[in-house]
Amino acid sequence: MAEIDRSLIGTWSEPFVVDVEKGAIRKFAEAIGDPNPLYFDERFARQHGYPGLLAPPTFPISFRPPFEPSWSIALDRRRILAGEFPSHILEQFRGMIDYFGESPYIVRSSSILEDARGNAFSGKYESVFVVNLGSREERMAALLDAVRSVYASVLDEQALLYRRRRGLLESEERMALLIMRVSTKG
Numbered sequence: 001m002a003e004i005d006r007s008l009i010g011t012w013s014e015p016f017v018v019d020v021e022k023g024a025i026r027k028f029a030e031a032i033g034d035p036n037p038l039y040f041d042e043r044f045a046r047q048h049g050y051p052g053l054l055a056p057p058t059f060p061i062s063f064r065p066p067f068e069p070s071w072s073i074a075l076d077r078r079r080i081l082a083g084e085f086p087s088h089i090l091e092q093f094r095g096m097i098d099y100f101g102e103s104p105y106i107v108r109s110s111s112i113l114e115d116a117r118g119n120a121f122s123g124k125y126e127s128v129f130v131v132n133l134g135s136r137e138e139r140m141a142a143l144l145d146a147v148r149s150v151y152a153s154v155l156d157e158q159a160l161l162y163r164r165r166r167g168l169l170e171s172e173e174r175m176a177l178l179i180m181r182v183s184t185k186g
Helices: 022-031 042-047 072-081 087-100 136-155 157-165
Strands: 105-111 128-130 175-181
Touching: 072 136, 087 136, 105 136, 128 136, 136 157, 136 175
Parallel strands: none
Antiparallel strands: 105 128, 105 175
């Protein structure tokens, strides 16, 4: 579980209004694994005295203020690095660990912006070489740390500065990962 950053207590930003689409509420509730029908079923919500769907109490963390506070990006990066994975993804990662055995591998990014013609993101997002030795639990922990690190690198200062220079800072960045086993001769 992520630790609370107490240095943020007392910080604030100007209020702002966000228009929320019903599908976004449903997707968020699904992503956090909360099956409460108040988040999915409008008729159910109205029957219980609400004008429409309710959003989960943590839904506002997905909002972006028009002028981001300086601490916001560092907080987002820390959230990614402390993130947890759904059980079905963990199961797929376990299968990869078993398939790779103790062969080393590299976790690297592949994103729409970095792979678009005219953009040279080389070295902007992190790639992680994983030695992949130890117990199954240690190898699994190393894989999860590498995945989090690569995803979080989208918020690294150099990557953000590059995106700003290229006029891409406001563009949505969708990142996939490549996990490639390293062949060794021995």
